[in-house]
Amino acid sequence: MFRIRFHGRGGEGIKTASRILGSSFFFEGFQVQDAPKYGAERRGAPVSAYVRADHKQIYERGEIHKPDLIIIADETLLHVTRNTVLEGIYENTVIFIISAMSNSELEEIINCGKTIIKIAPAVLPENYHRFLSSITASATARFTGIIQIDSLIRGVEEELKSAKNDLILENTAIAKKIFNDMTSYSGIVTETDGTPVITEPQLIDLPLHNSSIATPAIRTGSTSVKNQTGSWRTSRPVILQEKCSRCMLCNVYCPDSAITKNEEGFPVIDYNHCKGCLICREVCPSGAITQEDEKTSRSKTV
């Protein structure tokens, strides 16, 4: 069985990638499961998706805890949810990442001695974010060494069939290119035994607890500040104090309570929580808020 886990951010197309891959396996005659992990995921929040493919019926269910391949579509995840992204690595696990970092930097961060296959954004089209589903699905299909190009393209077309024709063509073109570029990695991901290991459940008697201590309760307010939603940003607003008239409209309209006021009366953006919606830039009457690419800004401040 192939056990493949995708990681990305909401909106990047990870769910679609898993579906393209799942369909491609299916067209090759495999039994397939593909599923995104649902919950509180939102645009920009870390998300994951799973694909299982086997020649016989699949009895495993749920999340993949021991992946043969991990796809990391967004390298920033290595900083915020590294443990989740790299969970369950074992001797055969291969890691595939889209990253501008150098190989040695990646090895240092990932630090687990596994094969890391990287595509640098520089070799992809400038708007590659629009095609992340096809790029990651196509590379993955090649890594299996089993999925043929026809099945892959059918998978792309099947999953994008409600999209505009131009977009489908662009996607199939890039899928073909990546499939060719990755030729040397064909078969690098290997199947492992899919026979289910079923162990008897261990039953433990639990005494009844008083409901006031057995149920979760939050005893204090405003605990959501511990959630650092600033990691969702792809662009950040930056306030130019010399232009700011201190009208505080940005503060009024920020949905996330992520703009405060300093002692001089200027608005200050709380980058730990700002999700980068840029409503503040849009409502600022004096044009005192600009937009900067998050990666560039982060590297400047580090």
Add this chain to the structure above:
Amino acid sequence: MSEGLIKNIKDLSVEHNLAPGTSMCAGCGALETVKLFCDILGKNTVFVNAAGCMTLLAIYPFTPFSGSWLYTAMASASAGAQGIRDALDILIKKGRLSASEDLKVIVLTGDGSAYGMGLSATSAAIDRDLDFYYLCYDNEGYGNTGHQDSAATPYGARTATSASGAGFTGRKKDLFSIWAAHKPAYLATIIAAEPLDLAHKVEKAMTIKGPKMFITLAPCPTGWHYEPHQTVSIGKLAVKTGIWPLKEFKDGTVTHTKVLKERVPVEEYLKLQGRFEHLFVPEKNPALINRIQTTVDQYWKDV
């Protein structure tokens, strides 16, 4: 027009009672309203939240609220509010809670619950003159599950369940009129893009005992398919085109709080949103756009 403390935008609090770090989408129009609501109502609140996007505000152990929060099924938030109100009243009567520690009870639901499943329990709560607030964030679809159409979806909008052809072929239910027919103590439409109008209405409601009902249009970047930074611009256009009339109901009378001499054509509002893209691409569909314009014109003719 306001007898309250908030006269202009500078009077709105720059410190917020709703904490950051929620898992709402970037640019969420509903969260903007909830934030303003919390600022005006103060910290002594308990929110009763029917299943929907806003359920994800409080995920154990994280909550953005300074007060309590109760999660209910989609159909029963107003019934939950009755239980809490009764419990608070009993505690106060027995002297176990001082009157100054009393909490405002606020039902928070999306349009899926308010316009549909939850309508019956809400109707009964208004009948009983329950002293509560109801805030419906109306993003015109089942946003939390991928934006399927709801009873609040407007004619022509594409949703996950009306994805082809002309989009949604039904029409938006007039919840304001349905609630007004119950004669609640106070009822208003609001939008976060008009924060002063919103603040005046919430301040007014705070002086009134009984059911205080609010419907806020909640521009939704994820479900309406636009860039998150456009939430306020689209909200303002909803008002300027007359698509989202700002009004209130009190003492048996409906008053429009913002009447425009000239309305912007609805096209300006529609064309910014991917859910209406089929009205413009591959070619403009004047018949459908006119139909939406005519509905709006007819509404304002009767005002």
